[in-house]
Amino acid sequence: METDTNVTVRERIAVPAREGRGVRIGKGQSFRIVDLEGSQVGDLFAFNADDVREYHSAHHTRAVVDRLFPLPGEQFQSNLRRPIMTFVADDSPGVHDMLIAPCDPARFEQLGVDGWHASCQENLQTVMADFGFPDVVVPQSINLFMNIPVRPDGGIDWLPAPTKAGDSVTMRVEMDCYIVLSACPQDIIVINDKAPSPMAIDVLD
């Protein structure tokens, strides 16, 4: 595990509860996603900054790492089967998901919410529109800290994120990327312990 003593934070990007933020970072640079208060899922997306039609793709990553979620030292793959991020360190319980779609307006409507509700898909679309890309494909998110155990019969459960305040993961991008993080606004089911809270993107030196 990488510890704070080895890391210098160049810039901290605050991600308010229920919102999304993004940053363009250069090939070889690392960043850290921090769950500031605990039990909070972060939906992470990565797009090639030179051509956003290339992006992180969960089903291509699984085909390379031969597991449902990479381990530290392994690489996330793009939809063009190129390494897009390396999983540098996991300073968390190590529970993450890449099976479940990011929440969106239809999801909350189906959960019985009346009217607008913030969602990870809208957060992604807002951030990418601000970067000049109003019409990106919405990929399967990297659902950091999301607790979706798979049972032996293939069934899945939805449990609260097991993180404590300050838990984090560290990634390095393998091409120039737009990185987007949505602090998941889900407050109807238990994945964020029904209390969405803020997160941070630390761009590291």
Next chain:
Amino acid sequence: METDTNVTVRERIAVPAREGRGVRIGKGQSFRIVDLEGSQVGDLFAFNADDVREYHSAHHTRAVVDRLFPLPGEQFQSNLRRPIMTFVADDSPGVHDMLIAPCDPARFEQLGVDGWHASCQENLQTVMADFGFPDVVVPQSINLFMNIPVRPDGGIDWLPAPTKAGDSVTMRVEMDCYIVLSACPQDIIVINDKAPSPMAIDVLD
């Protein structure tokens, strides 16, 4: 299980080994995918015929059925969280996958193949281009009969398809759809027992 005695085949679309074929079928109509010789994976895709930006989405399906792959009686979901197909019957060993990306030219290059090799992604793109859509998003495929067991530690294995000649699945579309099937050309790893073989799409009455 639905049996042949209850089924009338309106049209059989032959899918040669290593190739793809498609058909436009109307809401409420059923079709059957047949593994004609056994041990053959079929990559199935479904697009809304009225707007191909809506298509079957594995991560939205998992979020509704709460399992890695639907059971007969359950529904596949679109990326707009609408039912797009119902899984009517499974006359096969019941082993299918929605975790692994369809094979593509980069996959075969990485497996050491020199020069062109047929792939499920190219088969999909060829069929959809013939329908007038040369630039569709390539979704996670529904990998019928593909044997990708998930171990308790989250690791996945790649095993030969356990089907025998004549095994099939039956689906009903819940909106007008373009259905595309690629008889997977993978012959480097063992998923098709290293012998790609033909399949069929039976459009049912």
